[in-house]
Amino acid sequence: GIFLKLVGVSSLNNKFSTFDSFTILTNPTYILSSTTPSNSKVGASGETIPFQLIITNLGNDVDYVNLPSPELPSGWTGTYTDSSFTLQPSESKTIYLNVKVPENVFGGNNTITSKVSSDQSGQVETLVFTVYIDEKADIDIELVTTAGVVTAGTAGTFKVSLTNNGNTRETLSLKMEGKRSSWFTIFDAQGEAIDSLIMVPGDQVQVSIEVRPPLTQAASDTSGTLNVTLSSDTSKSVKLSLPLEVLKSDLIDDTVVEEEEDSLLPSLGVISTLLIVSLISIFRRKKF
Incomplete structure (x- = not known):
């Protein structure tokens, strides 16, 4: 508060004076x-x-x-x-x-x-x-095990390891590419089919990729390509080739049936036709 003293002095009466004092109290403020x-x-x-x-x-x-x-x-x-x-x-x-x-x-x-x-x-x-x-995205993918040789109509499995060596949190887009891409399915560790994966820096995750060539597929060497696209920079992706050998299925019979060779002699139907024509000609000449 503030202590004030008020003094009054008369211009008359021998400059008589008087005074009074008072205090002004202020509330505290806190700002x-x-x-x-x-x-x-x-x-x-x-x-x-x-x-x-x-x-x-x-x-x-x-x-x-x-x-x-x-x-x-x-x-x-x-x-x-x-x-x-x-x-x-x-x-x-x-x-x-x-x-x-x-x-x-x-x-x-x-x-x-x-x-x-x-x-x-x-x-x-x-x-x-x-x-x-500063963001430094770095995803590494490695083929752990290959499907190797797969018989048409059956399934083989690839194991692929993914590691986030960068400092960015990534939601990875997983996609199979190539003309055989429909043969492949990507699974997580719980056996659920996936097309994306969340990874924070330091994470290492293994996925399974099942390949199932169709039953009628002929024996051949082929492959699919795993494309991993980063969410922090969608123009950046990492690819991994997944090669395999396909064997023909024993359930498919591809034996070629050989046709009989043509005979050098005329067939019985041809001989009969020629004989009938000849008889008709002879009969007409005798008649006329």
């Missing part, structure tokens, strides 16, 4: 302001990145300021240079939030949320920071 000169930075795995916070007491009384632990992506850590302090009216304080980027960090934008609270009023100020990590 915090939190700002940052930069809320977005570029980082890399293993780095420590500092973010500056400027906290000001805009109220008219002492405020007690608290900064709880920041909200960070999984595996990240962050510490303040000071997380609990007092501020006089109009006083400001600069602190730093030091963010540690993990070694196996995901690429793209990573968000950190910082909160500044007043113990006096319960006011909470929120600041959101972003650290961008």
Whole structure:
């Protein structure tokens, strides 16, 4: 509050004076302001990145300021240079939030949320920071086992391993290509037919690819192609050839029936026809 004294002096009466005092009481106000000169930075795995916070007491009384632990992506850590302090009216304080980027960090934008609270009023100020990590997509596919030799009408199985060696979360599109693509079906570890697969950095997944040549397929060497397309960059794909040898099925009889050779002698029907024509000719000559 403010203590005031009011004095009155008469211009007459020998400058008689009197006074009175009073106090003006004001209610305390608690208002915090939190700002940052930069809320977005570029980082890399293993780095420590500092973010500056400027906290000001805009109220008219002492405020007690608290900064709880920041909200960070999984595996990240962050510490303040000071997380609990007092501020006089109009006083400001600069602190730093030091963010540690993990070694196996995901690429793209990573968000950190910082909160500044007043113990006096319960006011909470929120600041959101972003650290961008360069995206490096890298999917490796490897043929583990081959179907080898497959008899037409039966099934063979390929085993293929996929590894995410990059730092991007990928929803992979799996597709068989080639003129024999209809022979192939892709299955996950649970035996469910799939055409996509979600993989985070460091994941390694094995899929089975069943090949079933049709029963009437002739013996041949052929192949199909597995095309894996990345979601982070749909123009980028990885391909793997799946070769196999197809054997003819024993259920198919492809014996060629040989036709009888033509006889050098006229057939019995031809002889009969010629004989009848000759008899008719002789009969007509005798008649006339």
